[in-house]
Amino acid sequence: MVGSAALVWPCHASDAFTAERERMVREQIEGRGIRSPGLLRAMCVTPRHLFVPSHFRSDAYGDYPLPIGFGATISQPYVVALMTELLEPGKRHKVLEIGTGSGYQAAVLAQLADRVYTVEIVPELADSARKTLRSLGYSNVFVRQGDGYEGWPEQAPFDRIIVTAAPPEVPEALIRQLAAGGRLVAPVGSGWLQQLVVIDRKPDGTLHRSVGPPVLFLPMKRN
Numbered sequence: 001m002v003g004s005a006a007l008v009w010p011c012h013a014s015d016a017f018t019a020e021r022e023r024m025v026r027e028q029i030e031g032r033g034i035r036s037p038g039l040l041r042a043m044c045v046t047p048r049h050l051f052v053p054s055h056f057r058s059d060a061y062g063d064y065p066l067p068i069g070f071g072a073t074i075s076q077p078y079v080v081a082l083m084t085e086l087l088e089p090g091k092r093h094k095v096l097e098i099g100t101g102s103g104y105q106a107a108v109l110a111q112l113a114d115r116v117y118t119v120e121i122v123p124e125l126a127d128s129a130r131k132t133l134r135s136l137g138y139s140n141v142f143v144r145q146g147d148g149y150e151g152w153p154e155q156a157p158f159d160r161i162i163v164t165a166a167p168p169e170v171p172e173a174l175i176r177q178l179a180a181g182g183r184l185v186a187p188v189g190s191g192w193l194q195q196l197v198v199i200d201r202k203p204d205g206t207l208h209r210s211v212g213p214p215v216l217f218l219p220m221k222r223n
């Protein structure tokens with residue numbers, strides 16, 4: 001059907017969920033127009049069922065977000081794909097994620113970037129994501145418990161920044177921590193639906209802002 005198909009199928013992973021995961025990627029991700037072979041491959045091999053609470057395991061590859069406790073959710077697979085495609089992560093990139101949640105988005109990014117730094121405000125979620133990622137061998141993901149409005153100044157600048165909870169406006173600290181030539185993707189707005197916003201910092205330092213499709217995210221909390 002598409003040129004990239006031969007690079008991706010079958011999903012080269014073998015666990016009880018491989019067939020479900022392959023169907024998820026074909027129908028929900030590739031079927032809706034995501035074409036990046038690296039991203040399709042990463043989603044093909046990332047065991048999403050190990051990032052959801054055990055009682056939701058059989059729903060892990062459904063076309064919806066799932067609750068992960070503490071009022072948080074693991075995003076719908078398509079939303080993870082859409083934001084990752086907009087982010088355009090590269091193998092040499094240092095990435096910052098705000099809103100670790102389950103750690104699933106970080107795991108997908110870990111396969112497409114050099115290093116992923118991810119900040120989660122809820123201590124229990126930060127701990128469990130750290131454990132999940134470590135047990136699966138994602139050694140290039142670093143989880144910190146903290147307030148994402150501050151970013152991660154000690155590790156700045158970042159080539160890519162992805163925000164997975166919705167702030168009313170893009171936090172100033174995150175824009176400051178974006179490298180020249182870097183890109184930030186965030187769902188922005190305080191209403192029920194938000195707008196995906198893409199901010200590019202040009203090599204000369206100037207900022208360029210564009211707006212993507214509407215999305216539905218949990219609000220980014222203030223401490």
Ligand code: SAH
Binds near residue numbers: 221
């Ligand atoms: N990326 C996650 C889904 C994120 S859900 C995944 O792949 O599973 C949004 C997450 O943002 C929640 O875990 C929530 O606790 C966290 N969050 C909310 N406000 C935050 C803030 N100010 N700083 C950091 N994390 C925050």
